[in-house]
Amino acid sequence: MELGDRQPGDAPLPEELQDAVREWSALALLTARSGGPTEKALVRRRGLQLAGRVADVLGRPVEFTDPSTGEIESVRVGGPAPRLAAHPPGPTPWATGLTISAFFAIVVTIADVALSRAFAEAFGLLWVPANLLVGLGLSPSLYLLRRVPFWRWPAIGTAVGLVAAWVVLLLGLLG
Structure with missing residues (x-):
């Protein structure tokens, strides 16, 4: 030009x-x-x-x-x-990113299970809709964060932690 x-x-x-x-x-x-x-x-x-x-x-x-x-x-x-x-x-920092995701997954799983069990002791099965509301409330933010370079890792970890908490809570109902 x-x-x-x-x-x-x-x-x-x-x-x-x-x-x-x-x-x-x-x-x-x-x-x-x-x-x-x-x-x-x-x-x-x-x-x-x-x-x-x-x-x-x-x-x-x-x-x-x-x-x-x-x-x-x-x-x-x-x-x-x-x-x-x-x-x-x-380049994508896989090692650091997956470490951050794992940390968030563990923290969110422990927190969600602890809060849901406390809620279940006080209100019975009302923990199910309460936990659904938490997951549905967080999902738009987690979805939007998936493309932000750093924040995608905590978002992935949080999503995995919520799913893991549901697995733990549902297995707890069976046992």
């Missing part, structure tokens, strides 16, 4: 857009020389975003040249702009 590629009748680009393209060009040059694959992908996405903005201002498609591969692609007016991730995803 070059700012000098203008045609007669093109609208003037806003100053902030010109500055953003110049800044991106300098970064793209550095990244093409010494950047890793993640950095190159981010620079490419940002370049496509800027190309989309330039196409919108000019009212016509513009050509975008990927700085790392040299591939040329046409970016049309009003085309979907790729979203730029706040932080590129890193």
Whole structure:
């Protein structure tokens, strides 16, 4: 994407857009020389975003040249702009995450069983609907947390702990 590629009748680009393209060009040059694959992908996405903005201002498609591969692609007016991730995803910390999940599963299981048994001593089988309400009340929050990088692990552990507590409580009714 070059700012000098203008045609007669093109609208003037806003100053902030010109500055953003110049800044991106300098970064793209550095990244093409010494950047890793993640950095190159981010620079490419940002370049496509800027190309989309330039196409919108000019009212016509513009050509975008990927700085790392040299591939040329046409970016049309009003085309979907790729979203730029706040932080590129890193490797999944399975050992740490599963340890956190196990901790939460144990704590939630013990707490739920203890509270349900205390509730059962005081109110009989009313612990069943009370425990259902706890599980149903937590489920939307646990479902939403499943994609949040750190909080997915406590959410998984909590869900497993609630299921384990139900198993323990139902087995306690049989015994």
